[in-house]
Amino acid sequence: MTDESWAGWYRDRQGSEAMILTTDGQQLRIRIRGVDFEGESFDGLAPSSGRPPEDGAFALADGALTDCVLEWDLPLPVVSDGTAHQATLSCLLSLRRADADLHLELHLGGAVFSSRRAEPDFATALETIQRILPPGVRLQTCIACAFSDYFPAPGRGLSGGLACFRGAKDAYRGAAGEDDVVGLWDRRTGFVQEIWSCREFEPRPAEGAGTGHRGAFPLELA
Structure with missing residues:
Protein backbone atom coordinates (compact mmCIF):
# COMPACT_ATOMS: atom_id res chain seq x y z
CA MET A 1 0.00 0.00 0.00
CA THR A 2 1.15 3.56 -0.72
CA ASP A 3 1.02 6.18 2.01
CA GLU A 4 -1.58 8.92 1.82
CA SER A 5 -1.43 12.21 3.73
CA TRP A 6 -4.48 14.18 4.83
CA ALA A 7 -4.36 17.79 6.08
CA GLY A 8 -6.30 18.88 9.11
CA TRP A 9 -6.33 20.46 12.56
CA TYR A 10 -5.61 19.33 16.10
CA ARG A 11 -7.24 21.18 19.00
CA ASP A 12 -6.89 20.88 22.76
CA ARG A 13 -6.88 23.14 25.81
CA GLN A 14 -3.61 24.71 24.70
CA GLY A 15 -4.88 25.80 21.28
CA SER A 16 -5.06 24.68 17.65
CA GLU A 17 -2.34 23.28 15.43
CA ALA A 18 -2.30 22.42 11.74
CA MET A 19 -1.49 18.76 11.26
CA ILE A 20 -0.75 16.21 8.55
CA LEU A 21 -2.13 12.74 9.15
CA THR A 22 -0.34 10.01 7.20
CA THR A 23 -1.52 6.42 6.76
CA ASP A 24 -0.81 3.35 4.68
CA GLY A 25 -4.32 2.06 5.35
CA GLN A 26 -3.18 0.28 8.49
CA GLN A 27 -0.87 2.40 10.63
CA LEU A 28 -1.72 6.06 11.37
CA ARG A 29 0.99 8.65 11.96
CA ILE A 30 0.70 12.27 13.01
CA ARG A 31 3.09 14.99 14.22
CA ILE A 32 1.82 17.63 16.66
CA ARG A 33 4.03 20.34 18.18
CA GLY A 34 7.11 18.44 17.11
CA VAL A 35 5.98 15.15 18.70
CA ASP A 36 5.27 12.08 16.58
CA PHE A 37 2.27 9.87 17.41
CA GLU A 38 1.22 6.62 15.79
CA GLY A 39 -1.34 3.85 16.20
CA GLU A 40 -3.73 1.51 14.42
CA SER A 41 -6.84 3.39 15.56
CA PHE A 42 -7.67 7.09 15.75
CA ASP A 43 -8.28 6.74 19.48
CA GLY A 44 -5.02 4.86 19.99
CA LEU A 45 -2.45 7.44 18.83
CA ALA A 46 0.50 7.11 21.22
CA PRO A 47 3.95 8.77 21.20
CA SER A 48 6.15 6.97 18.68
CA SER A 49 9.02 7.06 21.15
CA GLY A 50 7.02 4.95 23.58
CA ARG A 51 7.45 7.62 26.26
CA PRO A 52 5.05 10.46 27.18
CA PRO A 53 6.33 13.98 26.43
CA GLU A 54 8.14 15.31 29.49
CA ASP A 55 6.59 18.78 29.41
CA GLY A 56 2.98 17.55 29.76
CA ALA A 57 2.01 19.22 26.47
CA PHE A 58 -0.61 16.55 25.75
CA ALA A 59 -3.35 14.78 27.68
CA LEU A 60 -2.87 11.00 27.50
CA ALA A 61 -5.11 8.14 28.62
CA ASP A 62 -3.54 4.68 28.67
CA GLY A 63 -0.68 6.24 26.72
CA ALA A 64 -2.83 7.58 23.86
CA LEU A 65 -4.03 11.08 22.94
CA THR A 66 -7.19 12.19 24.69
CA ASP A 67 -9.08 15.38 25.64
CA CYS A 68 -8.64 16.76 22.11
CA VAL A 69 -10.35 17.13 18.74
CA LEU A 70 -9.03 15.96 15.38
CA ARG A 138 -21.97 3.64 -3.62
CA LEU A 139 -18.99 4.28 -1.37
CA GLN A 140 -15.80 2.62 -2.59
CA THR A 141 -13.91 2.11 0.67
CA CYS A 142 -12.75 -0.88 2.70
CA ILE A 143 -15.91 -0.97 4.83
CA ALA A 144 -17.95 -1.44 1.63
CA CYS A 145 -15.57 -3.98 0.09
CA ALA A 146 -16.39 -7.60 -0.68
CA PHE A 147 -13.27 -8.82 1.12
CA SER A 148 -13.48 -7.19 4.57
CA ASP A 149 -14.94 -8.37 7.85
CA TYR A 150 -14.78 -8.08 11.64
CA PHE A 151 -13.92 -10.93 13.96
CA PRO A 152 -17.11 -12.60 15.24
CA ALA A 153 -17.17 -11.12 18.74
CA PRO A 154 -19.30 -8.49 20.50
CA GLY A 155 -18.32 -4.87 19.90
CA ARG A 156 -15.71 -3.26 17.66
CA GLY A 157 -13.26 -0.42 18.03
CA LEU A 158 -13.45 3.10 16.65
CA SER A 159 -11.35 2.21 13.60
CA GLY A 160 -8.69 -0.08 12.24
CA GLY A 161 -10.09 -3.44 13.36
CA LEU A 162 -11.45 -4.37 9.93
CA ALA A 163 -9.74 -7.48 8.54
CA CYS A 164 -8.90 -7.64 4.83
CA PHE A 165 -9.13 -10.95 2.98
CA ARG A 166 -7.82 -9.78 -0.40
CA GLY A 167 -5.23 -12.58 -0.21
CA ALA A 168 -7.99 -15.19 0.11
CA LYS A 169 -10.64 -13.76 -2.22
CA ASP A 170 -12.03 -17.00 -3.60
CA ALA A 171 -12.38 -18.53 -0.14
CA TYR A 172 -14.05 -15.43 1.30
CA ARG A 173 -16.56 -15.26 -1.56
CA GLY A 174 -18.17 -18.35 -0.05
CA ALA A 175 -18.19 -17.06 3.54
CA ALA A 176 -21.68 -16.62 4.95
CA GLY A 177 -21.59 -16.68 8.73
CA GLU A 178 -19.47 -16.64 11.87
CA ASP A 179 -18.01 -20.13 11.46
CA ASP A 180 -16.85 -19.41 7.91
CA VAL A 181 -15.06 -16.22 8.96
CA VAL A 182 -13.43 -17.86 11.99
CA GLY A 183 -12.17 -20.63 9.73
CA LEU A 184 -10.61 -18.07 7.38
CA TRP A 185 -9.30 -15.72 10.08
CA ASP A 186 -5.67 -16.84 9.89
CA ARG A 187 -5.72 -16.22 6.13
CA ARG A 188 -6.44 -12.50 6.48
CA THR A 189 -3.99 -10.17 4.76
CA GLY A 190 -4.05 -7.74 7.69
CA PHE A 191 -6.20 -5.01 9.19
CA VAL A 192 -7.29 -1.84 7.40
CA GLN A 193 -8.93 1.48 8.12
CA GLU A 194 -12.63 1.61 7.23
CA ILE A 195 -12.08 4.81 5.21
CA TRP A 196 -9.23 3.33 3.16
CA SER A 197 -9.60 2.13 -0.43
CA CYS A 198 -7.30 0.07 -2.63
CA ARG A 199 -7.19 -1.06 -6.26
CA GLU A 200 -8.53 -4.51 -5.39
CA PHE A 201 -11.87 -3.14 -4.18
CA GLU A 202 -15.00 -5.01 -5.21
CA PRO A 203 -18.51 -4.08 -4.03
CA ARG A 204 -19.93 -6.17 -1.22
CA PRO A 205 -22.83 -8.48 -2.16
CA ALA A 206 -26.25 -7.61 -0.79
CA GLU A 207 -27.00 -11.04 0.62
CA GLY A 208 -25.98 -14.69 0.81
CA ALA A 209 -22.48 -16.05 0.23
CA GLY A 210 -19.74 -13.49 0.49
CA THR A 211 -21.39 -11.44 3.22
CA GLY A 212 -19.30 -13.14 5.91
CA HIS A 213 -20.00 -12.41 9.56
CA ARG A 214 -20.91 -8.73 9.38
CA GLY A 215 -23.36 -9.04 6.51
CA ALA A 216 -24.10 -6.62 3.68
CA PHE A 217 -23.11 -2.95 3.58
CA PRO A 218 -25.10 -1.18 4.71
CA LEU A 219 -27.09 -3.54 6.89
CA GLU A 220 -30.82 -3.19 6.50
CA LEU A 221 -32.35 -1.39 9.48
CA ALA A 222 -34.98 -3.32 11.43
Missing part, protein backbone atom coordinates in the same frame (compact mmCIF):
# COMPACT_ATOMS: atom_id res chain seq x y z
CA GLU A 71 -10.44 17.36 12.14
CA TRP A 72 -9.34 16.42 8.62
CA ASP A 73 -10.48 15.95 5.02
CA LEU A 74 -9.63 13.12 2.66
CA PRO A 75 -10.49 12.20 -0.93
CA LEU A 76 -12.96 9.32 -0.98
CA PRO A 77 -13.91 7.40 -4.14
CA VAL A 78 -17.54 6.71 -4.95
CA VAL A 79 -19.23 4.99 -7.87
CA SER A 80 -22.34 6.51 -9.40
CA ASP A 81 -24.22 4.30 -11.89
CA GLY A 82 -20.98 2.53 -12.77
CA THR A 83 -18.86 5.67 -13.13
CA ALA A 84 -16.08 6.49 -10.67
CA HIS A 85 -16.06 9.90 -8.99
CA GLN A 86 -13.95 11.54 -6.32
CA ALA A 87 -15.77 12.90 -3.29
CA THR A 88 -14.38 14.52 -0.15
CA LEU A 89 -14.97 13.11 3.32
CA SER A 90 -14.76 15.59 6.19
CA CYS A 91 -14.03 13.95 9.55
CA LEU A 92 -14.54 15.49 12.99
CA LEU A 93 -13.45 13.32 15.91
CA SER A 94 -13.79 14.39 19.54
CA LEU A 95 -11.76 12.48 22.11
CA ARG A 96 -12.97 14.62 25.01
CA ARG A 97 -15.15 11.93 26.57
CA ALA A 98 -14.65 8.34 27.64
CA ASP A 99 -16.26 7.28 24.37
CA ALA A 100 -15.19 8.98 21.15
CA ASP A 101 -17.71 11.12 19.23
CA LEU A 102 -17.38 11.00 15.46
CA HIS A 103 -19.10 13.04 12.75
CA LEU A 104 -18.58 12.53 9.01
CA GLU A 105 -19.72 14.59 6.02
CA LEU A 106 -19.44 13.41 2.44
CA HIS A 107 -19.19 16.24 -0.11
CA LEU A 108 -20.26 15.04 -3.55
CA GLY A 109 -21.35 17.07 -6.57
CA GLY A 110 -22.25 20.15 -4.53
CA ALA A 111 -24.33 18.16 -2.01
CA VAL A 112 -23.42 17.17 1.56
CA PHE A 113 -24.41 13.85 3.12
CA SER A 114 -23.92 13.71 6.89
CA SER A 115 -23.74 11.03 9.52
CA ARG A 116 -25.32 11.60 12.92
CA ARG A 117 -23.53 14.09 15.17
CA ALA A 118 -22.00 11.56 17.56
CA GLU A 119 -21.40 8.20 15.90
CA PRO A 120 -19.54 5.53 17.93
CA ASP A 121 -17.22 4.34 15.13
CA PHE A 122 -16.32 4.78 11.47
CA ALA A 123 -18.24 1.71 10.31
CA THR A 124 -21.51 3.01 11.75
CA ALA A 125 -20.94 6.54 10.44
CA LEU A 126 -20.19 5.31 6.91
CA GLU A 127 -23.27 3.07 6.97
CA THR A 128 -25.37 6.09 7.93
CA ILE A 129 -24.02 8.03 4.95
CA GLN A 130 -24.48 5.14 2.52
CA ARG A 131 -28.16 4.84 3.47
CA ILE A 132 -28.88 8.46 2.54
CA LEU A 133 -26.92 8.58 -0.71
CA PRO A 134 -28.99 8.76 -3.92
CA PRO A 135 -29.85 5.43 -5.60
CA GLY A 136 -26.95 4.13 -7.67
CA VAL A 137 -24.27 5.91 -5.62
